[in-house]
Amino acid sequence: MGPGRGLRIAGWVLVPLGAVLIVGGLWLRSAYPGHTVPSDSMRPTYAPGDRLFAERIEPSEVRRGDVVLVSVPEWGITEGLAVKRVIGVGGDRVTADERRVYVNGKPLAEPYVAHGDPIGGGPAFDVEVPKGRVFLLGDNRGNSLDSRFHQDTSPGGTVAVAAVRERVADSPLGALGALAGAFGGGVVLVVGAGLGIGGWLAGRAARRRVAPAAPPYPAPPYPAPPHTHR
Secondary structure (H helix, E strand, C coil), X not given: CXXXXXXXXXXXXXXXXXXXXXXXXXXXXXXXXXXXXXXXXXXXXXXXXCEEEEEECCHHHCCCCCEEEECCHHHCCCCCCEEEXXXXXXXXEEEECCCCEEECCEECCCCCCHXXXXXXXCCCCEEECXXXXXXXXXXXXXXXXXXXXXXXXXXXXXXXXXXXXXXXXXXXXXXXXXXXXXXXXXXXXXXXXXXXXXXXXXXXXXXXXXXXXXXXXXXXXXXXXXXXXX
16 A cells, blocks of 8 residues: 555545534534523523423424424514423413313323422413314413413414424433534544645655656767877
């Protein structure tokens, strides 16, 4: 193998690999966007300033219990996304008494609510969730502007399921993979480019060392002067 050939081969392999990792990392980054929690409404699950990793989902994938990021300009939230928990989906009946929340007549187990209080002094509700809509509550029921407070402006305070943009991911592995892919891909690409350039320089230097020396300039023939006889 010629001088520098191994380095050049490594460069040919690593540069495309780095590009693939960067593209994959950017794709994962778009699939698992990050957000900062904007308010106190999801305590103790999430506090203001916490970093969330979400995943993009289709409306048909929304389930009860999901923590979602939703666009609700009709609630006066014109910038960013609200973070709420899905309590009821289309066809559910969601009600509350002074102590608990019920879905389809069954008490809802909610170990995540702040201070162990699923009501939080909010208004009563008895809502049949229309098809294609969801009923949303914050985990901090005493400090969350959610479906309870918008029953007069939309059907039972519900929100169109199409307004759900993302779901908080159970695991940040997708987002971490995005960061690792983009960063690692950049490192691999730079290293590959460096190796390729190093191999090219090494090969060039070797070719210069083994180049044949130019033949000496031939001396002109100087024939001996002819003998003269006198």
